[in-house]
Amino acid sequence: MKTLLYSLLLFTAQLLRAQTAISEQVISNLPELEITEGINLHMISPEPIQYVDLSTAQLTGDLPVPNIARIKMTDNLISDKDKKKQFTPFFSGDTVGIITVVGQSFIAQYKAVYRNADNLNTVTNIHIQPEAMQPIEFDKMTFSNRELRKFALDIIQKKADKKPVRTENSLNLGMQLNNVYVMGDYIFLDMTFKNISNLSYDLEALKFSIEDKKIHKTTNNQSIEMTPVFQLNAQKHFRKNFRNIYVFKKFTYPNSKVMMIRLIEEQLSGRTIKMKVNYSDILKADTF
Structure with missing residues (x-):
């Protein structure tokens, strides 16, 4: 034996x-x-x-x-x-x-x-x-979840020293793309969500997709859902502010399309906010 x-x-x-x-x-x-x-x-x-x-x-x-x-x-x-x-x-x-x-x-x-x-x-x-x-x-340059977590923690400890890449406000909610970072074959999205109302927010889903920038009535909108390979926090509830890091494997999309980010609350609420991110925003990603 x-x-x-x-x-x-x-x-x-x-x-x-x-x-x-x-x-x-x-x-x-x-x-x-x-x-x-x-x-x-x-x-x-x-x-x-x-x-x-x-x-x-x-x-x-x-x-x-x-x-x-x-x-x-x-x-x-x-x-x-x-x-x-x-x-x-x-x-x-x-x-x-x-x-x-x-x-x-x-x-x-x-x-x-x-x-x-x-x-x-x-x-x-x-x-x-x-x-x-x-x-x-x-x-290939492949990072483990432990390494991705370390990178995400390094990002979240940075002070916001410049204007956000994108900001959207609706229904007393705010969605903010603080910055985009790249490390090897990974893209890191640093995001903050704000709740201006006194009613706490119960997050059902945060969805990422690539969609047509302009939708014509004669054609169907092609939507490709994207799933992060890692996220720093799995929090589903926040009262005022929530900041998180979402990590994706490297991706590209043409200028005719945008990345759509949708924040969706649990059923019966209807408080949903969405943000469009152009590919030019991704191309301007910082390194760390």
Whole structure:
């Protein structure tokens, strides 16, 4: 079994060698995780998990949410060759398998070690720590959510030292495009929403789309919905002011079209405000 696990680990290392800036790992150097029958181990990642590999059939798991991998020992595991033959039971300290977690910018590997059910100190959840992460290099400039969050926080800490790019006001509401920034293949929209009334605002949706600048009666309006790859705050309610950063992968559109941004309140209210952003506003994006 150990020879098989070592071969699998070497294969994984060879597959990732061209994409990573790290030296290959060996099983003896991997950090250990204790695992027990009937107890789930939750592995919490600082960024969305892209892939999880469990090297043996003694381990099973799933991704209940993007940032958490749930791992456990397989229940009533029976060999396919002999339905009556079960795997040899483990003894405390035996290696159950290798757990590999791949995030947007890292790979982390652990050795799962069996502990019997009498061990009351079995860990039920861990946070993947920086020292366990090995960075993955990508050919294209791709940022993880953690990096995008850092960039967005840098932007939101900036003071508004110049006139907003665009401003719209309607129904005692204000929508303001403070600035546009670009970093690599990403576009950051710094936006502020203002509520002048005393009635708080319950946000149902903020929609982005590319639409025709001029709509002719003889033609249908072509609208392409755009979804941010990241937003700093997921807030749905504000009383007076709300500022947020929305991040998109690089996009282009002709002068005959505009980006339309619509702020929509929950049903029965009708307080909706929209803003048109010309492509020339995007082309004037700052760097940071």
